[in-house]
Structure formats: structure tokens, C-alpha cells
Amino acid sequence: MKTKDLMKPIIKCLSPDSTIKEAVNFLKINGDEKRQGSEVLPVVDQAGAIIGILSMHDILKAIHPFYLSMTETNLGNFTWDGMAESLARQAGNKTISVFMTRDVATVREKDSLMDCVNLMIKKNVHQLPVLDDRGRVSGMIYEKDIFYAITEVMLDKEKADKE
């Protein structure tokens, strides 16, 4: 199986100037209800080259105040009910360029599944943007899709052994 066979198509590419609000609208559409978690969108520059990805985790970063986790101070205990909600209200108009994950590892459509598994383990990520022959983002491959693919193989083998 090639990367191309398992990847999910890209609904939308973000620009680094997009606001958080715009981004979350697309992230929500992109999110598959049944397989929740690490849904992400690629961020591309004007030429269409990938410069980063925006994940749900990055959205959490956008509402997380840096002073709570500074090494110099211990303020982690001083939060209040409603803090995340009120910061979420303020975060909508920030641009995503500050919060997106840069320097992402990518795979090509024709790369094997093992290439994806290897990169995911090596870089400790849960998804990889997939590039076409011209180097443009054509899809996204997720850890859980690979998981479903390989468990199917595993369970099929068990079934065959039983029979």
C-alpha cells in the first residue's frame, strides 16, 4: 500500500495570515466525528509550498498564556474557572503564524506506509502532510488511518489462522 491510498484529501490550505477564527471553522469541518483527535490543516505560502501545519494542539497554544509555564516562575496553580473560555474569546483574531507548527516532516504520495510509520515514530508526530510530484500538498496521512490499516491485516491473519 502506498501513502496515496490512505491519505485524506485536503479541504483547505491556510495562509499564515489567517486568523484563528477562520482556521477553527475549517478545522471543525475537517474533523471526522467518529475518529476524533489530531485533525490538522496545512499552512502554505503564496507559492503553494508548505510552511507548517495547524493542529488542534496549536489552537490550545493560542489560548495558553506563556507566563503559566515560564521556567522562572511557578504560576501553574493560579488559574480560575472561566479562564480558558475568556482567553478563547480574545484569541479569535490572532494570526496563526505565531502558533502553527513549523518545520514539519512530509512524505510523498508514492512513499510506502513504512516510510510514514518510520517518520511518525522518529519525529513523534501523529500525522504527515503528503506532497504530490510537483511538491504541493495533496493530502494528509493520519496515524489512526495507518492504525486501522495495519490492525485489519493483523486481525485478518488471526481470522485466517482460526479457520
Add this chain to the structure above:
Amino acid sequence: MTPDIAQTSHMVMGWHFWFATILFLGAYALIVSEKIHKTIVAICGAAVMIAIGIVSQEEAFHSLDLGVDWNVVFLLISMMVMINIMKPTGVFEYIAIRSAKAAKGEPFRIMAIFSLVTAFLSAFLDNVTTVLLIAPVTLLICQALELDVVPYLITEALASNIGGTATLIGDPPNIMIASKAHLDFMAFIYNLTPVIILVLIAYIISIKLIFGRHLFVREELKQRVMAMNEKDAIKDSVLLKKSLIVLTITIVGFVLHGMLHLHPATVALFGAGLLLLVSGIKDPHHVLAEVEWATIFFFIGLFIIIGGVVKVGLISWMSGEVLKITQGSLFGTSMVVMWFSAFASAFIDNIPYVATMNPLIIDMARQIWPGLTGTQLLHHPDLMPIWWSLALGACLGGNGTAIGASANVIIVGMSEKMGSPISFKKFMLYGMPLMIESVLICTLYVWLRYYILHI
């Protein structure tokens, strides 16, 4: 007293003079331009000064007049070690949250108390550390009360520079002046602390007028602050108790160091050693590595560069020129020193500035009172106001612009991270008038105390 200006200097301006002068000016220009890190400039400049033979290595390392001022270096290192041990205890967060609760969540009261706490801590710790520890709590409190962080951050940075001016150990310029002029901790307390208290009172009134009317907090938000338990900030209460005991011993040591005939650096080194010993730290590597070595080496390099231009006579020529401008009037000199220092420090680093001014003032004193040496010269009653003017101008001047003091740079960075950037112009709009106000108060104080009342 009329100084004999005609006698100013008989130096020969040979190639040594020009080489050292160009090296000095070039190094300062590079430091101001920020093209190369200031510490690298200082180290290279110092190495060239020695290699070319303008000062010998012997002079650079061991001479009191031309070389590295180890008293400053060891005082700074020792204080940094003590703070590095205390930082993780959480005591600073505790104090800040306690203060916000004492202010009952009232927005201006919080601003005033935070400013006073920052000023007080800055008088004993370095300003950057104080701001780095208090500002995060300020951000937390401002967000809890849904207040704009900018006025709070700016007032804290300004307060930290004001507070740092009050004592010998509060700000590097004072440490340098104390060492060169052989002034003790209590001399700073007698001469600078009173005027800093006046400056702080005026400062609090001013920020009340500037920001007071625009601050408002809904009652229910105050509960968020009142519900915080400041004790949660304390991470290591045993280490905290040990640290506070050692810090108290050290400050008592500073108060008594003149009487005990110990240099301030000795007292600080003792404090650092004692705290390392009792803190139970097995391997001091971490605490020592966290010393701001870039700052320390900046000082070391600067001292050697300055030594070079002192030796070739540049500083002596400059002091002659200053005396010509002020026509030998000592009151005039002290006013020029104070205001020039204030505006110079608003735009350039006050550390190289004071490193240059110290030998200049000593040289000027030598020209005015040629027969005197040692403390008779350095502590001449007519010279003292000039030292105090230098300290006040150089420390308070830092408040003028966003780049005038390191504490300002820190808060500008934090504010940007919070999504409320403070432009150079915006900082200056608040900083410059408040700086001028503080220097005006100091001008009145120096004039009244030393030239009218003579006390």
C-alpha cells in the same frame, strides 16, 4: 575654589593615544549599533588593548586604576548566585500575589503596590531579575481582572529602575561608583535613599494622575484574585527559610561593611558561599552556570578598554574639557553630570557610560585638587555631590526610553508575547516625562542638600 585649568594636561599624543582612542570609540560604536554582541566586542577590544601593549597584562589583571575592577565582578557574581538559588522557592510570586490581595483587587491600588514592591526588591536584587519575577504575576493578575497589561508593565519597569537607584547593590552603576570612589553601603543609604523615596512618592502620584481614572474592575472579577492562595506559590519552604536568613545576614553585612573594613564583594561572596553551603545543593554546577556570564565578561572587557584610554590620557583630556565647559564651577559640573548622564543613559547602556565617567571624575578631581590623594581626594566634600549626581542621572536616565534599561527591554518583550506590543514611541511617551520629573526632583535635592544646606 578656582581650579587651575591651565595645568590640565601635558600628555603627548603619540600613536598609542590615537590607537587606544580609535579602539575605544570603535568598540562603543559597535556596542551601540548592536551589530555584534556587546560582550564579544568588549572581550575583543580588551584583548587588542593588551596585545598591542597599550596596557600590559599585569596592569589589565591586577592594577586598581587601569585594570579589571574585581570588586564589581565578584559582587555581581555572588548576588547572581544567591538569586539563582532563591528563584525556584517561589517567594517572589508569593509576595506579588499577597500584594494583589492586600490591594483587594482594586486596580490602581494594585498598580501602586506592585510598583512599590518592585522598587523595594530592585533596591536589593538586580532590576532584571525583579522584573522577570514580578511581571509574570502581573500578567496573571491583569488577566484575572481583565485589565490592559501595558500600564502595569510600564509602571513596574520604571519603578524597578527607580528602586535600584536607592542602594549600593541596586544597580550596576552604583556598584561601579561605590568601588571606584570607595563609598560604602551606608553612604548610599544616607545620600540616595532619601531622594529616591521622594521620587517614588512623586512617581505614585504621577501614575495615579496618568492611569488612575482609566482603571476599572467589576466586583465579581476581584473574587478571582481574592480566591488565589499565595501559599500555593511556595515550592520549597525549607530552602526559602534558609535563603531569607542568609539574605538577611548578607544585608546586615552590607550595612556594617564600612565599619568592619570589608569590601562589599567580600560580604556578597560570603553570602553566596554560605547559601550554597546550607542550601543542600550537591552539585553547584547548575547554579553557577546560570550566572549571567555574558554580563560579567562585558564588565571585564570594558574595564580593560577603559584602562587603555585612561593610560594614554584620553580620559584626562576629556575631564579637562568638561572643566572648561563648566568653568570650574562644581555645582555646574554636578548638574551637567546629572542631566547629561540621564539623557545619555536613556539611549545608551549605562554600564559603559559609568565605566568611562568614573575615571573621568577622578581625573577631574586630581586637576582641581592636585595635592590630594586616596580618600582625601575621592571623598572631598566638594566632590561627593558629583558622585551622587552621576549615580542618580545614570540610573534614573534608563527610564527615558524602551532601550534605556534592561528591565524595560524585558517588559517590552513580555508585552509583545501577550499580544499588546509597546512601541518605542509609546514607552517614551510615559517614560521620558516621568524620567525628567525624577531627575528634576534629584536636581532640587542635590542643590538644596549639598549646595545650600551643606548636610
